[in-house]
Amino acid sequence: MTIINTFEQLLDECITKNKKIYEIAQENAAEEADITVEQVRVFTNKTLFAMKEAIQSGMASKELSMSEMCGQDCHRLQKRYKKTRAILGGTFEKIVEYALATSEENIRMGKIAACPTAGSCGIVPAALIAVSEDYNHSEREQINALITAGEVGRIISAKVALAGAVAGCQAECGAASAMSAAAICQLQGGNVSQILNAAALALKNILGLTCDPVAGLVEVPCVKRNPFLAIHSITAAELALADIKSCIPFDEVVDAMEQTGALMSPTLKESSQAGLAATKTALEIQKKIFG
C-alpha cells in the first residue's frame, strides 16, 4: 500500500493504477484497519443512513436549542417553499433545507453524523443526498461519493487538524465544503482531476473564515453557515465539471489554509473573544443564556 498524504500522491496513484479516488481510499482504509473493503463500505453506509435519518428528523421538528437561539429556520424555509419555488429550483430548495435540518437537529441534541465535525455536519449530507435524489444516484454511487469526500477530508487533515480552535471555520465548514464539492463531482461522473479541482476551488474560496460563535455555542453563525457552504460546494463542482481548474494546486491551497490558520488571531479561533461573538448583541445574548 502506498501511503498517501498529499493530493498529488493521490492523483498519481489514481493515474498509475487507473482507479477512482474512492477505490484507492477504500482499499487503503481497509488495509490500514485490517478489515475488508466491504466493511469499509458498510461503515460508510451507516454514516449515510444516519445522515438521511438526521435530515428526516430535522425536517419534522421545530424544537429550539437549549439557548433558544436556533431551531426553527428549516421550518421557515419549508413554509416558503410550499407557496413559492426557489429562484434556483427544486434541488437548491432541498440542499438548503437538508443542510438546515441537519444542523438544527445537531443543536437540539439530536443524532447526526459528524462530517468532518458536528458544527459542519449539514454540508456534505445536504448536497450529496439532495443531488442523489434528484439525479437518481444509487446507494452504491452515494457510498462512492461519501468515501471520496472522506478521503479529501483525510488528506486535508494530514496537514491541518479539522478544528475551529486550530485553524478557524475554514478548517470545519470550509473543509466540509471541499469534501462536498468532491462528492458532487464524483456523483456527476467527474474524473479524478475534476474532483480534486472542485475541492480545491471550494476550499480556496473560503480561506480565512474565522470561528467566532456567539456565546461559545455551535449555533450562531454555524447553523446557517451550513446551507451557505453546501451551495458553495455546488458552485465549485459545477466549475470543475466544466474543466475549470484551480490556478493554485490543491496541496498548495491546503498549505495556504494552514498558514492562514496559524496567522489567525486566537481570539477568532473558537474562543469567542472577537468577531461576531464580541458584538453588542452577542454579548447581550450570552448574558441572557449564562447570566
Next chain:
Amino acid sequence: MKKTTLFDIISPIMIGPSSSHTAGAVRLGLLAKNIYKNKPRKVTFKLYNSYAHTGKGHGTEKGLLAGVLGLSVDDRRIKDIFDSELAKTIQYEFQYADNFKQHPNAVEMTFEGDTKMFIAGESVGAGEIAIRKINEFNVKLTGKYNTILIVYKDMPGMISQVSSILQYHNKNIASLNCDRNAKGKEASMLISLDGSVDDTIIETIQEIPEVYFVSYIEKLEN
C-alpha cells in the same frame, strides 16, 4: 501529529451539538466508568474552563453523566438523561472552576462506592479524549486500546515480569507507560494492547507478590 483515518472524517454518529463538548464528554464518562468498573454510588464532576463556561449550552453535563451510566455517543437518551430512571440509580453533583493550567475542556471525576477513585481527563478535539490521571498517577488513556492498569511496589524487574506473562500469552504491546509517586513506593504501569485480554492473564499478573492492584480497562466501542 495523530494520523487521522477515513473513518474519523465521516464519523462519529453522535448526539449533538459538539464533538468535543458533547461526544467527548460522553466518552470521558464511559472510559472513567470502564476504569472504575463497579457501579458508583456517587460521582462528582468538576468541570474546568470552557467545559465549565459553555457546558450547559452543549449538554456537557448530560454527556458526562450519560457516559458514566454506560450510554454511547449516539444514544438518544442523552438529551433527557437528567429526567430518566437511569439517572436516579446514582447520585451526582457538578462543580465548576477556572484554572488556566488545565486543558480548556478538562473534567475531574470522583467516583464513590465500595472504593473511592479520582479520574481526570480532557476532551482534546473531534470527540477524541485522554484520561490524564487515575488517583495520584499520571496516565494517558485514549480509549482506543484495551489496557491493563497495574499498581505495584516500585522495584526493578516489574516490567520484564509483566511483559513475559504477556509474551507467554502471545499478546502484542501497543504502548507502555509507567509512573510512580516516589522511589521505592507505589508505581503504576499502563499497557495498551492489540486485541483483548482474558481473565487468566489478569489473574496471573495479580499473583506477582509486589502487585497491589490490577485492572483491565476495555476500549471504547466508538
